[in-house]
Amino acid sequence: MSYTIFQSICAAALLAGSACATPALPDSSVAAAAVRDALTVRPAVPAAPSAAQQAAQNRAAAIASTQAVREPVALTPIRGKTAIARSTAYNSVPGQTDATPFITATGTRTRPGVVALSRDLLRVFPYGTRVTIEDLSGRYNSMLRGRVFMVEDTMAARKTNSVDIWMPTRTEALNWGARQIRITAVR
Structure with a gap:
């Protein structure tokens, strides 16, 4: 009382x-x-991580896994594998990416030569895989010939059988549009 x-x-x-x-x-x-x-000191009950904290933990785990494995891609069994997929282009604006538009899923900065794959294609071509891209319409093959791209980013979970190519400007991304491509793992 x-x-x-x-x-x-x-x-x-x-x-x-x-x-x-x-x-x-x-x-x-x-x-x-x-x-x-x-x-008496009692152990603190950890609070459930927020969505942002969980995303940061997932990204840190992905970075750690790519940095821990430093074997050359040429020795992996995926070399020479191909897939036909839908291709689009993106650039670093928050409307097309997450809250960190210039950072890829592996923790590197976006730059020419970076591609993002849908999660189903990431099982075939994991992070760090070097790939070539061939435009099946033939329109952009001269631009793509001899270029090697690096898988360093991922797409939204709702996307399937898709490849997103990073481009520095919105105009270039819009000009690329959506098209069918063949992606092939190389050395």
Whole structure:
């Protein structure tokens, strides 16, 4: 009972002609146990990570896994694998990327030669794979001939069988449009 409530009750009892007794204190062993419990260090229960914290943890794990494995891509069994996929282009603006538009999923900066793959294609061509791209319409083959791209980014989970090529300007990305391509893993 708080002290002000006790004073109010006591004042009412005195007006009625009754005696006002102070409340009894708890036994000293109860007080000692309460102090001991208050001073005991309990392990903190970790709070559930927020979506941003979880994304940062996932990105850090992806970076660590790519940095830990430093074997050449040429020795991996994916060399020579091909896939036909839908290709689009993107550039570093928040509307087309996440909150960090200039940082790829592997933690590197965006630059010419970076491609993002849908998650199903990442199983075939993991991060760090060097690939060539051939435009099946033939329109951009002269631009793509002899270029090697690096898989360093990923696309939204809703995308399937898709390749996104990073381009420095919005105009270049719009000119690329959407097209069918053949992606091939190389050395």
